Amino acid sequence: MSDTINIAGMDKAELLAALYNNSQPLGLGFLQADANPMTRDEAAEIIRDQGLYFDYLKGRVMKINLEGDELNPWGYDRDNGQGSVASVIENLKNGLEIQPKTANTFAKGLDDFLKSAQPTHTEGNTMNLGIDEELRDALENARGKFGGPKGNDGGPA
Known part of the structure; x- marks a missing residue:
């Protein structure tokens, strides 16, 4: 099992938007796929409506739980590339914009x-x-x- 990543103090909506923008559709997720990048405001609304665990989101594979201060990247990384979560978090902490998949x-x-x-x-x-x-x-x-x-x-x- 992968090590957890500390996300204490991070804006969960900003993190969700960045993870979404870095993710990809998988399998039949292409039927729901949306190539438009997710904004922080849209992510905040989704969190209000759906909570902090995401299996798939608008056709993109997420497999991530944003509850608490420790995040387990295993499922997300398995489907979006090893080290993806750590890279997204590092970029966010350094003020870099996450470019959506093309x-x-x-x-x-x-x-x-x-x-x-x-x-x-x-x-x-x-x-x-x-x-x-x-x-x-x-x-x-x-x-x-x-x-x-x-x-x-x-x-x-």
């Missing part, structure tokens, strides 16, 4: 997911659930929310 990053993640997704099929007595054309089309349509190149051709979404 549309190209979102598009690449969607392309990677679609490449690995297999159609539903059966093997003997076993049914392997996968992705059907309707879901594939819905994911492609969701791409319009965040733009970025489509597929390997680099063409517009």
